[in-house]
Amino acid sequence: MGEERAELLKGTLDMLILKITALGPIHGYAIAQRIQQISRDFFQLQQGSLYPALHRLEDRGWLKAEWKTTETGREGKFYSLTRVGRKQLQAEVDNWEKLTGAVALILQTAE
Amino acid sequence: MGEERAELLKGTLDMLILKITALGPIHGYAIAQRIQQISRDFFQLQQGSLYPALHRLEDRGWLKAEWKTTETGREGKFYSLTRVGRKQLQAEVDNWEKLTGAVALILQTAE
């Protein structure tokens, strides 16, 4: 009790990660930064959420990983969307839109 | 694997239940029906989700319950929003709007 901060993502994390990787190969740490930037600091993705999610997405064949050197001259694991991952992203976006539509119907219901 | 049906609500269930009870006292079984109707069958609320959620909301002081007779002449537990529950509903709706806004920012990001 007492949650003034710590904005949480419900089940949207996978979709957001897939979307970011759809913009081009990118390593994990940078994914978290991008999500935070684009969402104007609303989402503050924790590493304990980030890395398990990336492994999950890779296990499911939606992302593939490759070690490369980052711009700052360090080793990073770069993720890119697979063909299946791209279809999955589309499916998740579709479902997200239906879901928010359904929620909107209920929230708009007047007395 | 193989999920053609069974649309699920992410973490919005509490908010939806609070919203339905905000329309007036209503018993649990009818809440599930209302949510399904209003969402045009998108949400199909299972009893194994419904009743634990109602008890959770009551425990937190957001709903209060009272046994009454339904229109069909049976015993039903009617739930109504407490004052604190109404504030909680407003907080959850606010957060939901911020969250969907943040997701939209990311989904709209172009390559």
Added chain:
DNA sequence: ATAGTATAGGTAGACATGCGAGGTATGCTT
């Protein structure tokens, strides 16, 4: 030199929540 910070990766355990499967009981219809 060395201490601190940002970058980059990771795991383990706790916790919440939605769901499937099962259970009880009543009233209405066939």
Added chain:
DNA sequence: AAGCATACCTCGCATGTCTACCTATACTAT
């Protein structure tokens, strides 16, 4: 008498996010 819809419930599983912790490297400041 059987079957179905209504109305309530619980248990245990699976999933997913978070806190907390760990390792290591590069850069910056003292």
